[in-house]
Amino acid sequence: MHLQFSSNLNLFFFFGLTLKLALLQTAVGQLQHHKLDQHWYPGTATWYGDPEGDGSTGGACGYGTLVDVKPLRARVGAVGSVLFMKGEGCGACYKVKCLDNSICSRRAVTVIITDECPGCPTDQTHFDLSGAAFGHMAISGENGQLRNRGQIPVIYRRTPCKYPGKKIAFHVNEGSTPFWLSLLVEFEDAEGDIGTMHIRENGSSEWLQMNHLWGANWCIIGGPLRGPFSVKLSSSTGRSLSARDVIPTNWVPKATYTSRLNFYP
Structure with missing residues (x-):
């Protein structure tokens, strides 16, 4: 019985150590995933x-x-x-x-x-x-x-982009309609660029993928799209955030709507 107990204890210790190592590797991987290449x-x-x-x-x-x-x-x-x-x-x-x-x-x-x-x-x-x-x-x-x-x-x-006192804003591009919505992202700090962008309509749990249009502009075709809209974006390294109901129901083209968020506090 003593030998069996020791064997089980060693086995428990081994699996516990393996789990800790796996979690550590995952954490390190996530840190590396969110790290810019800062070589010259x-x-x-x-x-x-x-x-x-x-x-x-x-x-x-x-x-x-x-x-x-x-x-x-x-x-x-x-x-x-x-x-x-x-x-x-x-x-x-x-x-x-x-x-x-x-x-x-x-x-x-x-x-x-x-x-x-x-x-x-x-x-x-x-x-x-x-x-x-x-x-x-x-x-x-x-x-x-x-x-x-x-x-x-x-x-x-x-190098990380830094905009002290600024929050990410979304400019609704001219020509946008409930069937074709185009957004320009402003003052995104940290990586500064956009890897993916999604939008969620009022009352929905589904994130709809937006397509890269040109420059820093993204768009979605559907509709009629119903606001308010939440917007989720991720940078090229995979860092992401979601701005809930950032674009109101009564949005208009050429208006800019500022979130309460940015990647840096």
Whole structure:
């Protein structure tokens, strides 16, 4: 009896240890799943717009006049196809650092992808920055000289987007109807980009998948769709949140509805 009890105790200990290891591996996997790749990679950079300007007005992501005001103002950037990914890269944030120590500081500039650079090289990663963001990489007093270089070698890496005091908002695009609803996501921090997006109608328990339309715009065809709508979105790393009844019953096109949530507190 004593031997049998010891055997059962050892077996219980083994299964308990195995379960703890499995749970630990799952937790580690989830942490890795939600982790951005923050390694530095080589690339090139140019600038566009006014020398001290904010870059483009609007842009291929569809953020419109948001690019002209803080927190996006002077931090916008266009990228080639490698990072734009047909609009799926919209909203992502990157640190970009110049490699020419003769004219550049060690300071990296943080930019938010709001536009595409159709004429940029397709065989390498390229950033086309606002004049203000490009000059920010220069040593003191050399902003203009750095811009005169035109194209420069850089290194870049993903970085979390941070919008202190801002909550995720959903802009109902012009032309939306109860049968065709299109949304633009604004001020999504953390990864900044969108992997998937779903919507739930009033009184329903079913999440309906939205389709990527262009830039940071998503849409759903159905109907008639009944508000208020809850919206669930996930980033490229799988981090997700749900904004309950964020779009009211009496929603109108061209209006923006702000949630109470963001990925960071």
